[in-house]
Amino acid sequence: MIKTLRLPLAVALLATGIGAHADGIRTAPMLANTCAGCHGTNGASAGEFMPSIAGMDKGYLYSVMSDYKSGMRPSTIMGRIMKGYTEREIWAIAGFFAAQPWTSTDRVASAKAVHQGQEIHNRLCESCHDDGGREQDDESPRLAGQWAGYTRYVLDVCRSQGDRCRPPKMGTRVKALSDAEIQALASFYESEK
């Protein structure tokens, strides 16, 4: 009886990682918990320039982290950190955060900023970031309820890259935005829940 039960237990343990020591594989929670010091417990950020990553699309998280690692996506510190992980580990980290519930910030911007941001969103962004930035897939991250500081930073970097910003259609649109428009757009997304 004991013998027959050990095998499935071992399999279950491998799935969550406790029994994984023998082959040196680091589990998804073990890897992902090291991110919480900057991205919040389980990836729900306490603000404001660190994005919430809990509940984001797995494919999107994987490609962003891979692009940090390769240097394709510019960063201050993420590139240095992601170089410490294998592709398999990055996939495991992405899966861990994708499985967490999304948590929106509790911030709401002024009606004026939200109105201005919404107008820009409808005109330039809605075609990929559907439903006020709530929809997401492996190319388009969730924007609704994200910290405005982070969204502003990403748009600012994209604008400075201009035609080098990926995807190119985003670079083309973002490079024409003013500081005030970027702020309004970030505030609009932060206020959407």
Added chain:
Amino acid sequence: MSGITRRTFLQASGAVAAASALGLPALSQGAASKARVIVVGGGYGGTIAAKYIQMADPGIRVTLIEKDASYISCPLSNEVLSGERDLASLTFSYRGLGKRGINVVRDEVVGIDPEKRVVMGKGKGGYPYDKLVISPGVSFRWDAIQGMSEAATDTIPHAWKAGPQTTSLQKQLKAMRNGGVCIIVAPPNPFRCPPGPYERAAQIALYLKHHKPKSKVLILDAKDAFSKQGLFVEGWKRNYGDMIEWVSAAAGGAVEAIDPKKRVLTGSVEEFKGDVVNLIPAQKAAALAEIAGLTDASGWCPVDQQTFESTRHKDIYVLGDAAIAGAMPKSGYAANTQAKVCAAAIVAALNGQPAPEPSYVNTCYSIIAPDYGISVAGVYQLKDGKIVDVPGAGGLSPANADARTRAIEVQFALGWFRNITADMFS
């Protein structure tokens, strides 16, 4: 693992699903049910150990023993010296951990009996444990500099534990004349927060630049090199011109003696007189670790670097600044990820499982000016029982970066603080 029944297996399978959502490999609440884990020290390591054990296996009874009613963060406390923030903004309550079901007890631990597995408190007496985690921080080697003593910190504050000492140093800076010299005595390795003394020099210079611009900051160092050195020197120059001067040990910066009343320091070559002297003493593991027999000849605590279990006493785990943790620096972020590795190892052990393969990270920001930040990151793995750098990962902010990069790193430093303290206290 001898007694696995069908019932405990089924409990285990259910707990596996719940645990993976929580983030740590928890197992059977049945197997570890009513196991008692005591965590001593409610700082960057202890809070995280308590929280992540409780999250991974709510069946474990976790008690956090802390001597103070609230916590004051050392990281960012240099900003109090410049006037950029106050101590209240660095102060946190333990209520959030209490709400999670962790038993938070205010008491001072004065001893540990590793045979009987009991922690001795000053207040209530004994606290029995199955597993004990201590994250006690550092204490000071007063005898390293002749004439220095704990009593002398009234006039020569160390401000290396945030709180009244920070306020004392700030008051002295406010009272200092324009044209005065503030001396920072930087300690020998290893010590808590390797970039801290050099960030402090910048934050003091920020205050002086605005209020006493003829003044100087002089760093007398026990070392010939320091953390993020190139970036600090570049940042000091850019923001404060020649206001900050660093004297290496080889150049006579190693302080051998002090007259605390006169604020005169004896170096290996010459004497230095300061209007304000901030002497950061040489360090060792906190007194509790020494009393409990957890330290070695170095004064720090040897541990199994996969689990943080003491190599001196079974079932006692030592985290954070007090531990000898391979290539990791003594920083808040290091303590945070060490605590998670330790929590996973304890939860596994209480469930009769081997310790999981660990993963550790360090991220450390220094704020040189309100729009000028720098960072260092490290990613670590276990190799042959030692914590080592993952080759090719980590490293410093680039030299000669543009103004926007320096400015955004300050915002990331502040975001780091919000998130790591939320990870600790909520």
